Amino acid sequence: MDTGSVADRTVTGPMGSFELIVTKALELPKWKRDGNFDPEGPQFGGPEFGESTSVDDQLQLQLQSAERPIFSFALSNYIIDFFRTMWTNRKVTSVRIRAVNWNPPVESYVWTTPKGSADRVLEEIAEGLAQGKIVQPVGAVFSGDEKRN
């Protein structure tokens, strides 16, 4: 099965017309801040940064001097993690199958399944939709529905 593209398939049934979309089930890296962050340290706007004792001033100093390097450091870590994740995900092991009815309110249902079961699961989903049923095939996890106007 080709993943990351719209399956060449539209199913029409009592619930309406659904387009079946198959995508790779990739996991993006989690956002995390630098573990060495120490707001009391001089490099992050601690006492060395001025005589002011006002909380507002301290906060301002921290925002100006601390958040920027922390943010850029965390961002660079995220970018590295992102590419590392892309590399480890290069071999897709599972897919998400989304059935979308584009007529407002847009209605979509999502299943996740190992790639090896994807063809069978897709067939069962299509057969179910044709009969007006949301099926829960064995070997797939149904993540529920979503409606948007």
Next chain:
Amino acid sequence: MDIDALRLPGSEAYELVDQLPRGAARAAAWNAYVFQTYGDKLIEASGPKYLPDDTFAVVARLFSLSAFWVQQASALAANPSTAPASEQAAELPHFHTPIRSPEQLVGIRETADTLRTYVAFDLQSLTGETPSLAAVREQLAGVDKEMDTAAMLSVERCPPELRGGIGDALVKAIKQAQALGQVLAATQTDS
């Protein structure tokens, strides 16, 4: 808090369940066995690191339940008219996070495997063909089905949805095996 101190009071469960004759006391010991096994398998699967918060909370609860059921089994063995414990105390504790980590899944799978093996062996050792045993055999097939579902969902680099599905199937298998073990422990046989 030291996890070894928590696990110690229920560690007797492993021997107790085999030593007691079939009946209410053995059924109580079986509950202790289930909880103690689950706790130990979760710890084993976590490796030599610190336990994650959510694992620790569940393991601590499991060991406390195991200790409770060991006491209950001993009390019932000494005096069969001891008041039975509430069914709530036999319920598996839940994780308070929705998705299981790969290590937690290993621990849960090992628990399900161990309980399934115990129940299947116990079933074989029973003689006679009563309606209740026929039903038990069917229920054992239900445990296998849940474990098969978990196996079907298991792939390398599992996304969170699949890990959630695997965890749910394995926990169902554990619950069914626990219920089966209860029936078997309380079954009186001709032999």
